[in-house]
Amino acid sequence: MSRIQTVLQTLKGQGRKALIPYITAGDPHPDRTVELMHTLVEAGADIIELGVPFSDPMADGPVIQLACERALKHGTSLRQVLEMVKTFRSRDDKTPIVLMGYLNPVEAMGYEVFSDAAKAAGVDGVLTVDLPPEEAEDVAPLFAERGLDPIFLLAPTTTEDRIRAISAHSSGYIYYVSLKGVTGSAQLNVDDVAEKVSRIHALTSVPVGVGFGIRNAETAAAVGRVSDGVIVGSILVDTIAKNQDDIEALKSSLVSLLKPMREALDELAS
Amino acid sequence: MSVKLTEEMLRALPDTRGHFGAYGGRFVSETLMDSLMQLETEYLKLRDDAEFQATFDKDLADYVGRPSPLYFAERLTRETGGAQIWLKREDLNHTGAHKVNNTIGQALLASFLGKKRVIAETGAGQHGVATATVCARLGLECHVFMGSEDVKRQSLNVYRMKLLGAEVHAVESGTKTLKDAMNEAMRDWVTNVDDTFYIIGTVAGPHPYPMLVRDFQAVIGRETRRQALAQAGRLPDALVACVGGGSNAIGLFYPFLTDESVAMYGVEAGGLGLSTGQHAAPLSAGRPGVLHGNRTYLMEDENGQIAGTHSVSAGLDYPGVGPEHSWLKDIGRAQYVSVTDDEALAGFRQLTRVEGIMPALESAHAVAYATKLAASMDKGQMVVINVSGRGDKDIHTIAQLDGIEV
Structure with a gap:
C-alpha cells in the first residue's frame, strides 16, 4: 500500500478527515520550501500538495500565478523541487507528498527520467492539471511500476461515465474541484459539493479530496463533512505572499490558518 | 522524409482524440x-x-466578400526575376484579414x-x-x-x-x-x-x-486551387504563408496536401535572428511540448518553462504553433523556414512600392521569403503568397521605425 493509501485508511479508521495543504515550491524562495513543508506538518497536515511552478498556469487564479512567478524568478525547476522533497524526507518519512503542476516541465524532463527521480526523491503521488486520463496512457504504466499514485481531477461538469472512467485510472485519492473556476475563487456552494461528492462516492471506492474555495475552519468543516479530505491552497499562498519578507511571521500565519481547520475537521470525528 | 498523402489519410486526421500523429490532443x-x-x-x-x-x-459571400481574388503580381515578378508570383488577397476580406x-x-x-x-x-x-x-x-x-x-x-x-x-x-x-x-x-x-x-x-x-x-479557413485553399486552374491553367508549384499559430497557412495548404507537385513553405517570425534567441519560430528552433491544450512544437527553456518571444509583428509573437503544422513538418510535407524582422519590413516596403498593396507585417514575412524562393525558381513556375491581412494596422509601427510621428 502506498504512503497516501496508508494515511487515508488510517484516518478513515479513526473517523477523521485529511487536511491537505498546498504550497508552491520555491515561493517565496527555494531555500524556504522544506522548512515550510515541516511547518505544514506541525500545523496538522496529513498530506502535502507541493506545487511545481510553471510559466503558464492556466487553471490558477492570480494568487497562485504570482506564486509561480516568484518561484520562477529564483529559477525553481522541477529537478530542484525533487531535491526539496528528498531533503524533506530526511526528517519526515511519513507524510505523503503529491506533486501538483502542469505537464510541460514533466515532458521536458522525460516521463521515465521524471518517474525514476520522483520515486527516488520520495514523492508519493502526481497530479498534473492539464493531463486527463485519455492523454496519460504513456505515463500511467511508468507511475504504476514505481508505486506513484496518479491523482486525477473531477469537476462539477464531469459526467457519470467520466467519473467511472477517471476513477478506474486513479489511486491514492481523487481531487474534486468544488466549483467552475480557477484556484482562489470564492463562490463555494457546499450543497452542490455534497451532492456531487456523494454521487462520486457511490461510483468509486477511491477516497475523494475536495479543493478550490476552502478558506477557513467553517468551509473546511462543511466540505470535510461530505468528503474524505479538504485541500487548501490559495489562502495559504496568499499569506506567504503577504509575509514573504519575514519567515517567522510567515510560519506563524500558516499555523494560525491551518490549526483551526485541523480542529474543525477533528471535531467532525467526535 | 516525405510521405505521399492520400484523401483517405487526411480524412482520418485528426483521430478521434484529436491527434495529428504525435501532436494535438x-x-x-x-x-x-x-x-x-x-x-x-x-x-x-x-x-x-x-x-x-x-x-x-x-x-x-455576402458579408466577407468572398471569393477573394487571386492576383498576378506582374511587377513584383519582374523585379524578382524568377517564378511568377501570385497573391491570394485575404487582405481584401471584410475586417482586413483571413x-x-x-x-x-x-x-x-x-x-x-x-x-x-x-x-x-x-x-x-x-x-x-x-x-x-x-x-x-x-x-x-x-x-x-x-x-x-x-x-x-x-x-x-x-x-x-x-x-x-x-x-x-x-x-x-x-x-x-x-x-x-x-x-x-x-x-x-x-x-x-x-x-x-x-x-x-x-x-x-x-x-x-x-x-x-482549419475547416473554416480551408476556403482559402479551395478558392486558390480553383482560381489557379481557371486563371493560370495549372496548379501552383509552391505556396507560401506566414505561420504564427498557423491558421492562414493551414487554410491555404490543406486543400493542396494530396497534390504532390505543390511545395509548401510556412514562414515563421525570425525576429532578430534565430541565433539570438529573440524570435518566435518554434518549428524552426523549438521542440515538442504541451501548452494551451495541445502537444506541438514550442519555444521553451531546458526546464519546460515557456520562453518569451520576439517579433516585430504582434500576430506572430506566440511560442507555439498549430499541431497539424508540427505533423506536416515531421512528415516532410511542408517546409518551415523563417525570415527576420528586417527582411519582413523590406518585404512590406517592396510589395507596397511595386504593387500598391500594403500587407500586414505578418503577411510581409511570407512576401519576404517568397521573393527569395521565386528568384531561385524557373520563369515558367508559379508561386502563391497568402496575403493574409492588410497593413493599415501596422502603419504606426513602420512610421516609428522610420522615426516619424503620425
Whole structure:
C-alpha cells in the first residue's frame, strides 16, 4: 500500500478527515520550501500538495500565478523541487507528498527520467492539471511500476461515465474541484459539493479530496463533512505572499490558518 | 522524409482524440472536458449539415466578400526575376484579414449551441476585431483578452473592438502578450463554461479547435486551387504563408496536401535572428511540448518553462504553433523556414512600392521569403503568397521605425 493509501485508511479508521495543504515550491524562495513543508506538518497536515511552478498556469487564479512567478524568478525547476522533497524526507518519512503542476516541465524532463527521480526523491503521488486520463496512457504504466499514485481531477461538469472512467485510472485519492473556476475563487456552494461528492462516492471506492474555495475552519468543516479530505491552497499562498519578507511571521500565519481547520475537521470525528 | 498523402489519410486526421500523429490532443483541466466533447459532437454533426454549410457559405459571400481574388503580381515578378508570383488577397476580406473566415464559422456554431456570451484572445488585434465584428452582427456579448503590451502597440485595433461593442480586457500576467491572453481566456472559460463560447483565433488549442478552425479557413485553399486552374491553367508549384499559430497557412495548404507537385513553405517570425534567441519560430528552433491544450512544437527553456518571444509583428509573437503544422513538418510535407524582422519590413516596403498593396507585417514575412524562393525558381513556375491581412494596422509601427510621428 502506498504512503497516501496508508494515511487515508488510517484516518478513515479513526473517523477523521485529511487536511491537505498546498504550497508552491520555491515561493517565496527555494531555500524556504522544506522548512515550510515541516511547518505544514506541525500545523496538522496529513498530506502535502507541493506545487511545481510553471510559466503558464492556466487553471490558477492570480494568487497562485504570482506564486509561480516568484518561484520562477529564483529559477525553481522541477529537478530542484525533487531535491526539496528528498531533503524533506530526511526528517519526515511519513507524510505523503503529491506533486501538483502542469505537464510541460514533466515532458521536458522525460516521463521515465521524471518517474525514476520522483520515486527516488520520495514523492508519493502526481497530479498534473492539464493531463486527463485519455492523454496519460504513456505515463500511467511508468507511475504504476514505481508505486506513484496518479491523482486525477473531477469537476462539477464531469459526467457519470467520466467519473467511472477517471476513477478506474486513479489511486491514492481523487481531487474534486468544488466549483467552475480557477484556484482562489470564492463562490463555494457546499450543497452542490455534497451532492456531487456523494454521487462520486457511490461510483468509486477511491477516497475523494475536495479543493478550490476552502478558506477557513467553517468551509473546511462543511466540505470535510461530505468528503474524505479538504485541500487548501490559495489562502495559504496568499499569506506567504503577504509575509514573504519575514519567515517567522510567515510560519506563524500558516499555523494560525491551518490549526483551526485541523480542529474543525477533528471535531467532525467526535 | 516525405510521405505521399492520400484523401483517405487526411480524412482520418485528426483521430478521434484529436491527434495529428504525435501532436494535438486535449490537454486541459477536467472542468473543460465536457464542453470540448460537446463541441466536437455538435461540430461533427453541423459539418455535414446542409443548412449550416449554406449559411456559412452565404455569409462568406455576402458579408466577407468572398471569393477573394487571386492576383498576378506582374511587377513584383519582374523585379524578382524568377517564378511568377501570385497573391491570394485575404487582405481584401471584410475586417482586413483571413481571421473573419473562422470567426464567422465559430459564431455560427455558438448560435447553433445557444451560447450568448463569446470570449476570444488576440495578439495583433485582428482576431479580436473579427470576433467583435461577428458578435456585433449576431448580437452576442463579446469579451476580448489581450496582453497589456499588445494593447499598447495595437491601440487602433483596441479602439475598433470597443466601437464594435466588445469589452477588451488587458492582461497583465506573464509576458503580457498573446500567450498570456490565451491563458486568461481559458481562465474565463473555465469560470463561465455553461453560457460561454470560446472563439479561438488559430489552429491551436485543445481538440476540436485545430480541426474546426482549419475547416473554416480551408476556403482559402479551395478558392486558390480553383482560381489557379481557371486563371493560370495549372496548379501552383509552391505556396507560401506566414505561420504564427498557423491558421492562414493551414487554410491555404490543406486543400493542396494530396497534390504532390505543390511545395509548401510556412514562414515563421525570425525576429532578430534565430541565433539570438529573440524570435518566435518554434518549428524552426523549438521542440515538442504541451501548452494551451495541445502537444506541438514550442519555444521553451531546458526546464519546460515557456520562453518569451520576439517579433516585430504582434500576430506572430506566440511560442507555439498549430499541431497539424508540427505533423506536416515531421512528415516532410511542408517546409518551415523563417525570415527576420528586417527582411519582413523590406518585404512590406517592396510589395507596397511595386504593387500598391500594403500587407500586414505578418503577411510581409511570407512576401519576404517568397521573393527569395521565386528568384531561385524557373520563369515558367508559379508561386502563391497568402496575403493574409492588410497593413493599415501596422502603419504606426513602420512610421516609428522610420522615426516619424503620425
